[in-house]
Amino acid sequence: QSVLTQPPSVSGALGQRVTISCTGSSSNIGAIYDVHWYQQLPGKAPKLLIYGNDNRPSGVPDRFSGSKSGTAASLAITGLQGEDEAQYYCQSYDRTLSAWVFGGGTKVTVL
């Protein structure tokens, strides 16, 4: 069981908007620590998608956006594309565990 909780799967039609939630606690997301998001294609390493809650690295389409409120965060994908089918993971830091922590992942399926 992961420290950060994500829904196992979400799906949407081409062009639609989907959101992925990431729920933590007062020792990680609810503390001062930022949330970051990664995209992982099958057989590949995770790739940074969003950092510092709502910032995109260069090269990441602006269809991807992040937000954080209280002990939770979310990733939104607007204008869903076929190439967005992947696993998505949230990540933060936990001060009780003194460890970098991840969510269990959400599989995005494009219908």
Added chain:
Amino acid sequence: QVQLVESGGGVVQPGKSLRLACVTSGFTFTTYGMHWVRQAPGKGPEWVAVISNDGRNKYYADSVKGRFTISRDKSDNAVYLEMTSLRPEDSAMYFCAKPSSFGSIVPEWFDTWGQGTLVTVSS
């Protein structure tokens, strides 16, 4: 560009040891701490260990503390993970990951990952 290349994975019996390596290029190795992160099949990533840029500070996940040792060699631009007393639950893809900021170890994100090396612990 930044590159991280892991090696050393394989199939090993429970209780045995294995040493992983991650050779880096494309950035000033001595200014960044480095992490190891593992991912069991079908699971989310799990942070394993971090070493500071000067090698003096090392921190581990509770699940590997006392069994795994992280180290680095500036002459090789490489970071290592010595794994002992291996257990079946240590089976995973092991990635080295570069943190976002240089200097001190701080809670942050991983801006670059290697392709991983697979470790399977089985009799």
